Amino acid sequence: MNGNIKKKEGFQGQKAIVIPKTVINNRCARNAVMGNMYITNIGYYPKAQYHYRERLHGADQHILIYCHEGSGSIQLDKTEHPLQAGDFFLIPGKTRHAYGADEHNPWTIYWVHFKGIAANEIIEMCKKNNRWKGFAGAGGKSLELFQEIYSQLERGYGTDTLLYANMCFWHFLGTVLFHEKATNPHDVSNKNAVDKAIDLFSSNIDKVLTLEEIAAAANLSPAHFSTIFKKKTGFSPIEYFNHLKIQKACQYLQFTNLLVKEIAQALGIQDQYYFSRLFTRVMGISPNDYREKRNQ
Numbered sequence: 277m278n279g280n281i282k283k284k285e286g287f288q289g290q291k292a293i294v295i296p297k298t299v300i301n302n303r304c305a306r307n308a309v310m311g312n313m314y315i316t317n318i319g320y321y322p323k324a325q326y327h328y329r330e331r332l333h334g335a336d337q338h339i340l341i342y343c344h345e346g347s348g349s350i351q352l353d354k355t356e357h358p359l360q361a362g363d364f365f366l367i368p369g370k371t372r373h374a375y376g377a378d379e380h381n382p383w384t385i386y387w388v389h390f391k392g393i394a395a396n397e398i399i400e401m402c403k404k405n406n407r408w409k410g411f412a413g414a415g416g417k418s419l420e421l422f423q424e425i426y427s428q429l430e431r432g433y434g435t436d437t438l439l440y441a442n443m444c445f446w447h448f449l450g451t452v453l454f455h456e457k458a459t460n461p462h463d464v465s466n467k468n469a470v471d472k473a474i475d476l477f478s479s480n481i482d483k484v485l486t487l488e489e490i491a492a493a494a495n496l497s498p499a500h501f502s503t504i505f506k507k508k509t510g511f512s513p514i515e516y517f518n519h520l521k522i523q524k525a526c527q528y529l530q531f532t533n534l535l536v537k538e539i540a541q542a543l544g545i546q547d548q549y550y551f552s553r554l555f556t557r558v559m560g561i562s563p564n565d566y567r568e569k570r571n572q
Contacts, residue, residue: 282326284328287324287325291319294317299438313390314392314395315425316390317387318389320384320387321387325377327383327385328377331373332372333370334372336391337390337391340387340452341367341385342418343360344362344384344415347381349378350373357409359383359409362412363410364453366402412455418455469496470509487513525539536548
């Protein structure tokens, strides 16, 4: 920071909306839909030279800062985190922090303050995984959603407007936290070992794949791959593959006249009784009962 020049606000082209507390308390926090997560403040600071903010006791809300251009840094508790273009950072509520733009390459940031029961759970999830910082890419869908949210809130605080803006915020947050899911699904360069394995499952739904074959496609040992896959998805690789097979089986049962034995074979499962047991375990109902209920 250059000398004593520090600015909380006052950047050419800046935008900011602070939703009135009466609206927050009466329209958002008490609403059955919005009460889970809602925006309290939202804004945009372009080329924010000398931007600096320090909160010794933190903010009442959680804060998301997305660095679109330039660079800066965020200090959470006593740890310094540099931010470059494409990075995002989550600051938990009521946590001491400070942040500021780089002196020579000041950042352009989009920021949102938000609260709610689900918001707290999301912060806890990030805390558990030590995921305060991540890469959200060049913007794309995220920035489109941000602009949509902002333009709606500029129109006032009608119930429909607030509902729409805050429901869009869920999508916006998802595109930021799970950037790899929001990118082009055909862009191989963005895919990790888990995504590549899921692609392998989808293109081989009619086959039986062993764990060794799946891990080899990801260039990892079976044990290491299984650990990574389960941590990422919550399921073992084979269990996940079976879920996709049963998903396809449901479509066959609903949209075709194929016999259960024929469906099993189409999914690479030669034993129709094993297939029926697997289907029942996953769906909680037998294949024939599933077809009957869907056709009622």
